[in-house]
Amino acid sequence: MVSLSFKGPAEWYAPNLIPIQPIIDNYISLFVPTNPIGGSYFFTSITEPITRPLINSLIAAGLGTIFAVLVGFLAAYGVSRYRAGGTFVIFFTLLTRMLPGATFVAPLMVFYASIGFIDTYVGLILLYTAVTLTYAIWLMKGFIDEIPPEWEEAALLEGATPWAVLRKITIPLTKGGLVASALFIFILNWSEFLFALVISVTQVTTLPVQISKYVSAVGRMYGTMASLGLVATIPSLVLGYLIQKHLVTGFTFGRVR
């Protein structure tokens, strides 16, 4: 894919792995799609540049992550320390992870259509928050469990309020874990495809949705497709590299570390 993204149309069907004439036109055409590469034979029905989907992806994944971390941290803390919500929360969050997202599509579309959330950032971000909350709670619960409760107990005996304990003791101690969870959730949101596909019409198209448009578009822009794929992958790989150690924990719900 890397090799293809630097190849001109003439070389798209050639077996050589290293391009004879490396070009960056593929990347340029992502941003200026009206300027087709390789003459008029290779055209595409896609006319919008990827700037918009790129920014949309950043907004949706970023805000979705922030909300999931905020809500998830509180819930994880409650579950870990006070057994809030009992086993129901645990089972419920696990279940939402196991259910195929597609089974939520039909009722969600009906619901979103009746409250006007289709093709809006609010709708997409809220959805991302809900979907990744499971991961947020489980990951962060693991980090919180590692802190001895005695420390918090001591502070409470001194007369601190639970909120102060949270702010002064728990958050500073779990800072690293919180950042790791946030990055993990960002990667998930960044990759999310199904919900973005059904929610977005024109306004909130994210990068994965844009990729799917290229695959079904008129004109097989192989080089452009490859370069778009790489653009969408780079953030995941960079962030993923930073949280290598926590990646398996995240995917397996803290069962394996």
Next chain:
Amino acid sequence: MKRIDRLSQWMGKTESFKKLSTLPLNFVLNFVLIVPFAIMIFLSFTRWEPLSGYDWWHASIAGVPRFMEAFGDARLLWALIRTTIFVAAVVPVEFLLGLGIALLFLGDFRGKKAFTSVVMYPMMMPWVVVGLGFYLMFQYYGPVNLLLLKPVFGEGGMIDWFTNTVLAFFAVMIADIWQWTPLMFLIIYAGLAAVPSRLIEAAQVLGASSARIVRTVRLPLIKPLLVVALIIRGLEAFKVFDIVYIMTRGGPGVNSTEVVSLYVYNLSIVYHNTSYACAVSLLIMVAIALVTRLAIRPLEAKRE
């Protein structure tokens, strides 16, 4: 556990905090999951479609619940069978490959650390990009044909992957295996590395061969872990949607690679058959909830 109990007892006065801490969670879950869920149950008893011309809350209950239709739906049955085949093919392969690589990695060699970090990259990649990558690889003039099949079998050995119903599904499986074998490898490797070395040494002193140590000492010790890995991966593989959508979109031919997720998606988005989609979704959800309930048992046992 005991410490926490004492703590929560002592914190009687922090009861309000306990409630507050899960309040935002409840809000989000109710709004995005419970409400649609209620709508889903209601609609699965009606014959409502977006094109019906009236709002969904005016829909009347149909005589026969819609999910009775699902039992006679051949397309759903085939999608289920196909998804089961997918899971049954992909998960064992990923498991065995992961196990094999993990066993190879027990020894020390140069570049091991670099490899364990490179091996993580497939898991981090967006699913759609993985689908795209393999879509490009399996094109007629793609690398699989030109670099692999042509040199070996000549011009006639080149295969048009995405027009053959079986081979297209095979290509999708390869993409999934490529992406998720690393997870299996990392789980199993972490488990194997955690086996206490004194057990291994004891077995060595007693003269056991290394193959025998693997079979009788290492593997039984990490068995719970292996079960967990298989369950998690199995349930995840059942959800497959993104790579199928990108690579084949259910084709070629008449829905030859349509998996359950894609069928439900098609029902609700492409055919606008909302109430039937709701009924099918509900059935699938109930089935998976039951399976999850059963599957959680070994997970819980491991936890304690």
